[in-house]
Amino acid sequence: MEWTGRTVREVRRRGAAAVQTVRLAWEGPGRERDLMAQAGKAALAAWLAWAVAGWWLAAPMAFVAPWAAVVLVESTVYRSLAHGMQQLAAIAVGTVVATALGLVLDDSLVTMALVLPTVLLLGQWQRLGSQGVYAATGALFVLTSSGPVTVAASAARIAEAVFGAVVGVAVNAFVRPPVYLRDTRSALEDATREAQDILDSVADGLDTGEWDEQEAGDWHERALRLGRLVEQARSAIGWSRESMRVNPRGRRTHAVAPPGETYADALVVLDYVAVHTAGVTRTVWETVDQSGRAALPSAGITRSYATFLRHTARAIRLYHGTRFAPSGHDDSAARALREAVGELHRTLDAFRRQLPGVATDDPDALVTYGTLLAQAHRLADQLVHD
Known part of the structure; x- marks a missing residue:
């Protein structure tokens, strides 16, 4: 009963905090309104990316585009642009390495065992900054797909990521861009x-x-x-x-x-x-x-x-x-x-x-x-x- 009581009180506290945030965002400009605006922009960017890549073009792994769009609606336009370029470079590195080894070895389990340590090491490159981890993400997009590893499929993954990144940066830059x-x-x-x-x-x-x-x-x-x-x-x-x-x-x-x-x-x-x-x-x-x-x-x-x-x-x-x-x-x-x-x-x-x-x-x-x-x-x- 004591654990239940604490859980109920915590839920009420967090609910009250959420209501307070919504109220402050409604009343006037401030941090709360900025946070809600950024959340709405991220959702809009994901929707636009999916509408084109998933609904219109019916891409085989269309989720890559809205995923990239969401993560690039960042706290500043400059950060969106800089991180977008780093992220695309990291995804391209991981995709290229995974595709090359996948075509040579033709065994996804062995390829993954060799590729992941390699791309995680490459992701530590200073120029990739905090986005270096996406090198492993790009490799996983290639190696975990249901079909065989092909150059065309890998190129499609990179294209979807590029499109999602463009949508995310564009939405952040032109739809109420954040100013602090x-x-x-x-x-x-x-x-x-x-x-x-x-x-x-x-x-x-x-x-x-x-x-x-x-x-x-x-x-x-x-x-x-x-x-x-x-x-x-x-x-x-x-x-x-x-x-x-x-x-x-x-x-x-x-x-x-x-x-x-x-x-x-x-x-x-x-x-x-x-x-x-x-x-x-x-x-x-x-x-x-x-x-x-x-x-x-x-x-x-x-x-x-x-x-x-x-x-x-x-x-x-x-x-x-x-x-x-x-x-x-x-x-x-x-x-x-x-x-x-x-x-x-x-x-x-x-x-x-x-x-x-x-x-x-x-x-x-x-x-x-x-x-x-x-x-x-x-x-x-x-x-x-x-």
């Missing part, structure tokens, strides 16, 4: 918002002087996760750039700026933000660490640094607005950013002048805050762009 610009912008926005939230939370804690080891540890954990969000944004930029290659839809997309210098510059700034935020939160955490490795800083330092953190959070918010403005460039937001960064520099200068007088008895603390101060200056310089 929205995912990239979303990833950058998530990292930016999280950086602002962390800095504001730490600033509130420093300003009031009310924080403990657990809360400081939570801030530091969030700062470390911010670094992972930046890595996710970097990966999303890579996907976006690939999705724009040989993509007719990408050339017509104007809703979001292409992942060029704008996104690359934003990623550099977010790297600085993540490093600086992790350093700040670690310092704050160590001040309340029960091991006693650092002394609790004075109220003067914490309040000054809280002011700096708030200015940093505001500058990051304005930077995001200037980089991803709907019109491409917002002059008023750019002016506001320059003013915010100027105020940030003035805050840092005041903090630098204050630091030697309050940290004279603790050289280690002076070094720590001096390092953070240098990081903060580099961050402020990065927030202003031409």
Whole structure:
């Protein structure tokens, strides 16, 4: 009964997740709609390939065409094209080797024992990439067919694979070709918002002087996760750039700026933000660490640094607005950013002048805050762009 209960709960959970996916896809653009669109395109490509190869031409192994069409409706048009060429090369290699040995030996069992190790080894060729395994698939198409091995039948297998590949690539390229610009912008926005939230939370804690080891540890954990969000944004930029290659839809997309210098510059700034935020939160955490490795800083330092953190959070918010403005460039937001960064520099200068007088008895603390101060200056310089 317990196993049945777990199975029922798992089925319900997965069913609810599927319903949620359908609902999100229906409500508006997003990852769920993209996934459903790709699934529908793969089904369409298979149907078209079968309609021609199986229904119209009545090819003896017509399933090869829809199979090739399905697997080549990939996540990007460039990947469909590149993998399609590699896959066809691998299938051709396997087909040729199997046909040659099959004609010579005239024994499918012995031929298979010799062919499969050979084509699997050939499939490791670097130029075939991840599609090298299809060399064995091409060989099996030849050796497991019901009729005798002939050059004409093998040529038909290759032709069916070529036709299916053409259909799959064409459907992926011309029927709502995938573009991941929205995912990239979303990833950058998530990292930016999280950086602002962390800095504001730490600033509130420093300003009031009310924080403990657990809360400081939570801030530091969030700062470390911010670094992972930046890595996710970097990966999303890579996907976006690939999705724009040989993509007719990408050339017509104007809703979001292409992942060029704008996104690359934003990623550099977010790297600085993540490093600086992790350093700040670690310092704050160590001040309340029960091991006693650092002394609790004075109220003067914490309040000054809280002011700096708030200015940093505001500058990051304005930077995001200037980089991803709907019109491409917002002059008023750019002016506001320059003013915010100027105020940030003035805050840092005041903090630098204050630091030697309050940290004279603790050289280690002076070094720590001096390092953070240098990081903060580099961050402020990065927030202003031409």
